[in-house]
Amino acid sequence: MSEPSTPARTAVVLGGSHAGMLAARALAGLADRVVVVERDVLPDGPAPRKGLPQARHAHMLWSGGVRAVEELLPGVTEALLAAGARRAPVTTDMVVMGARGWFRRWPESHHVILAGRDLLDATIRAQVLADDRIELLSGVEVLGLTGDAGAVTGVRVRARGGPAPTAAAAPGADAGSGAVGGAVGDSRSAASSTAGPAPDSGSAPDSGSATGAGPTPGAGAEWVVPGGLVVDATGRGSRVGRWLTELGLPEVERREVDSGLAYASRLYRAPEQARSGYPIVNVQPDPRAGGPGRAGFLLPIEDGHWIATLNGTRGGEPSTENDDFVRFAREELRHPVIGELLEQAEPVSDVAYTRATVNRRHFYERMPAWPENLTVVGDALAAYNPLYGHGLAVAAQSAVILRDVVRRRGWGSAGLSRRVQKAVARPVSTAWDLAVGQDVFCPGATEDGPSLRDRLVAAYVGRLMLTATGNGRIARRVTDVTSLERGPEVLLAPSVLLAAALGPWKPALTGPPLTGDELKRAGLE
Incomplete structure (x- = not known):
């Protein structure tokens, strides 16, 4: 009989969307148990849900993010393609009119995965929940953190009336046994058709599990889910900043560019x-x-x-x-x-x-004090103008970093959460700079408008983009960065600076580079 997990070895992930599911996968095997707390009752397959209205808009997963997802979930790209998603080579299958003209369709250097957001989430969710170390507590909203300014010990939650938790997750369960918030019973059924068979966690607990649990909670019931690591992946609507002030920590520095x-x-x-x-x-x-x-x-x-x-x-x-x-x-x-x-x-x-x-970033990594056992990822940490398509990729890269830092430093080690928070700020910063570097020029985007540095950077980027319309090597360097496969420092290499000074070596295109066959197939010829 396996030893029961304890709250100290339980990870609690808040949010069951893209960032949350990947964070859960990243922690499986490092924690004894991973519990995903999701406000919505998640659908069985690709279907709309109330908590993800952005799914009705275009999404793409850049290759920098694809590699990260594949590292966490080997074979997920094949699963996505089998489900109908498309792998598009960049820039071969891109017809793009940039600010400085039409780009040529150069040989493949990177790629994107194209799919509706519902399909993307359902495919990843199915693979994550097929891991019996990961459990889903759905139809449950998070009310706040437990603990103090020094350490987070769990979350307070309330049932919203979806599939109910089992007795082991109910109010009154013995938190010392580690079963509180761990078992999910029928709440996992929301993903059962895509996740494969789930363990029968609704059955009576064995001798190592909690006993004397209270009644299964109905809608409105509140209880505590304890955990040794809490990951906030609740998206743009995250309330973790407010929760931290309630624990006695200062307000986080925040920046918005709208x-x-x-x-x-x-x-x-x-x-x-x-x-x-x-x-x-x-x-x-x-x-x-x-x-x-x-x-x-x-x-x-x-x-x-x-x-x-x-x-x-x-x-x-x-x-x-x-x-x-x-x-x-x-x-x-x-x-x-x-x-x-x-x-x-x-x-x-x-x-x-x-x-x-709106671009909105919370600089949690800069806070003078940070509690143990808490990490913030995804849009809860930084949300970007979706025009640039980087949110999904950054969430995936952050999940890999979360896994690597916890693995390297050791579960429960002193200062672990602060190290994770500083580390996940790196991919966030790259995507943030790409987004706000352009949006800051929109009227009313900030109180002060673009700085001199913003103007100098924009002038150089504009020159690079002009050069990329007629220089395949520079187009590749640009997509190295936009795909989030490399950092922006590659654009400052001497050879790139020289190429930007010289400009494009092919003449400008006069129209969209669609082939005759593509025009015919679309009914335009």
């Missing part, structure tokens, strides 16, 4: 001949033009669908109306190609709309 971007997305069925093997199409704004910036994406995803996302900053926002979607793509973007493609496709959803695009 471009005022509004996002409108709609799902289409592609023309029959363009339902597989079609490139990404992206039209970006040119900040030199002045006025609002407007952009659009068309991403080929599963089931022969295209997801189109249009966006605009203050004064240039897309409409929420279905009837205006194609018009905006055709008339308001710098080139009409996305609108022309959508005119040949069949809409299969209404327009989804959001303004939740």
Whole structure:
């Protein structure tokens, strides 16, 4: 009979979305037990849920993130492709109009995984929950942290009325046995069809488990889930900053850069001949033009669908109306190609709309004091303008770092959580700089506007992007960074500086580099 786990060897992950599931996987094998606490009752497969409204918009997972996910979940890329996701080589299968012109479709140097967010999450969730060391407590919201300013000891939770926890996770269970918050029973059934058979944790506990547990809680019941490490992966709505002040810690330093971007997305069925093997199409704004910036994406995803996302900053926002979607793509973007493609496709959803695009970063790594046993990752740590597509990749890279630091330093070692928090700030910083380096120029994005440093960096990046339109080597260096496979320091190498000074060595393209076959398959010829 295996020894029961103790609260000190239990990891509690808050949030069952992309960042939370990967954090849970990262800690499996380091903790004796990992409990994922999720507010929603998660669907059995790819399906919408209330707590993930951003799933209605375009998502991509850059290769820097793909490598991290694959490291945590070997074979997950094959599983995604088998489920219908698409692997698109970069920049081979990208038709992109940047600020300085159309990019050529250079040979593959990186890649992205394209899929609807529901499919992406369901596939990863199935693989994570197939690990019987990871348990899901769903339909349960987190009310706050337990412990003090020196150490977090768990979380206070409340049942929302979804599948109920078993007695071992219920109020009144013997916390000293380690079973409190560990067993989940039927709450795991939300993922059972994708996760495979779950252990019968609803059965009577063995002699090493808790005894004398109270009644299974119904909606509104509150209890404590103890843990030796709590990971907050609750996303943009995270309340961990407030919870820390309640424990007696100072307020965290926070920065926001708000471009005022509004996002409108709609799902289409592609023309029959363009339902597989079609490139990404992206039209970006040119900040030199002045006025609002407007952009659009068309991403080929599963089931022969295209997801189109249009966006605009203050004064240039897309409409929420279905009837205006194609018009905006055709008339308001710098080139009409996305609108022309959508005119040949069949809409299969209404327009989804959001303004939740502000860049917001919490500098927890800079706090003068940090409690033991707490780590913050994902959008709870830093949320980016989704235009740049880096949130999923950063969450994956942060999960790998979490695993590596805990493994290297040892579970429960003094100062472990602070070391983790400083370490996960590294990939966050790269994505943050990429996002705010552009958004800071949007009117009203910050109180003070761009600094001299911002202007100098932007001037150099603009020159690099111009060079990349006609120089494949520089295009690769740029995508080294945008794919999050390498840091921005590669753009300061002497050979890159020289190439930027010389400019592109091929003439500018006069239109989108779609092939004749691609135009024909989309009904444009």
